[in-house]
Amino acid sequence: MSDLHIRPATVEDVPAIVAMLADDMLGKSREDAADLTPYLAAFAVADADPHQHIVVAERDGRVVGTLQLTVIYGLSLKAATRGQVEGVRIHRDERGTGLGTTLMEWAATRAKELGCSLIQLSSNSARTDAHRFYERLGYSGSHIGYKMNL
Amino acid sequence: MSDLHIRPATVEDVPAIVAMLADDMLGKSREDAADLTPYLAAFAVADADPHQHIVVAERDGRVVGTLQLTVIYGLSLKAATRGQVEGVRIHRDERGTGLGTTLMEWAATRAKELGCSLIQLSSNSARTDAHRFYERLGYSGSHIGYKMNL
Numbered sequence: 027m028s029d030l031h032i033r034p035a036t037v038e039d040v041p042a043i044v045a046m047l048a049d050d051m052l053g054k055s056r057e058d059a060a061d062l063t064p065y066l067a068a069f070a071v072a073d074a075d076p077h078q079h080i081v082v083a084e085r086d087g088r089v090v091g092t093l094q095l096t097v098i099y100g101l102s103l104k105a106a107t108r109g110q111v112e113g114v115r116i117h118r119d120e121r122g123t124g125l126g127t128t129l130m131e132w133a134a135t136r137a138k139e140l141g142c143s144l145i146q147l148s149s150n151s152a153r154t155d156a157h158r159f160y161e162r163l164g165y166s167g168s169h170i171g172y173k174m175n176l
Numbered sequence: 177m178s179d180l181h182i183r184p185a186t187v188e189d190v191p192a193i194v195a196m197l198a199d200d201m202l203g204k205s206r207e208d209a210a211d212l213t214p215y216l217a218a219f220a221v222a223d224a225d226p227h228q229h230i231v232v233a234e235r236d237g238r239v240v241g242t243l244q245l246t247v248i249y250g251l252s253l254k255a256a257t258r259g260q261v262e263g264v265r266i267h268r269d270e271r272g273t274g275l276g277t278t279l280m281e282w283a284a285t286r287a288k289e290l291g292c293s294l295i296q297l298s299s300n301s302a303r304t305d306a307h308r309f310y311e312r313l314g315y316s317g318s319h320i321g322y323k324m325n326l
Contacts, residue, residue, distance in 0.1 A: 100228075134324070170307060170321060
């Protein structure tokens with residue numbers, strides 16, 4: 027394996043992140059990589075929020091993975107601080123290399139550094155491969171994830 | 177029904193919120209209402225974060241419901257802004273009155289006002305009554321919710 031860095035995303039990474047979001051079994055019908063305007067606007071807001079961490083994995087100068095970690099301070103579970111993971115994607119060329127594991131382990135370590143006692147995510151029921159992956163990492167699929175469009 | 181207000185929680189509401197968190201099928205073994213220190217500390221952080229909204233429902237001057245709405249700006253789903261709901265609790269005396277529906281409808285309306293195009297939550301698989309409740313409100317249990325302690 028060549029040199030891998032995991033680092034905060036910058037605005038210059040947005041096209042590569044969106045390309046990965048779109049190159050996905052569900053994302054291909056839900057994303058629009060041809061118009062970056064909404065993605066750039068959302069990135070600016072997230073980037074200004076100290077509790078949002080959009081990161082990329084870079085290998086040899088190329089963006090090959092991404093996820094977003096949100097730190098949620100709340101009262102339940104004895105005021106547990108939660109790390110919530112969204113938007114996990116690995117570049118097609120890097121799937122099966124262990125990069126997903128490295129990136130998720132990085133997220134757990136970073137969440138703990140940020141004071142989280144719990145890390146959580148929800149995964150579409152159709153993503154059966156992802157479910158096995160999260161279970162291997164030690165996650166428990168103890169909850170039902172509900173969504174509603176507004 | 178007498179007069180109901182849904183409003184941002186203040187530090188004075190924390191004891192009543194924690195009492196509701198603890199008076200719950202899962203919360204009773206997970207919360208410690210005798211020591212408010214961690215709850216007060218977490219409330220201060222959440223209260224200072226413009227993207228966190230801990231709210232209470234108050235009837236006749238008494239706190240009878242609570243939830244937390246977190247606004248998450250991210251890149252996936254064409255940069256959808258998500259409203260995430262945590263810590264939904266209704267006081268024992270008010271269960272079955274429709275307050276849960278009122279509070280969750282308030283959350284969806286507020287999330288939309290805050291720019292969210294999606295509202296989401298996860299519910300422990302053991303909370304079968306809650307699942308029917310969320311489904312009646314229009315939520316789809318399309319995801320598996322994964323958690324891992326750190």
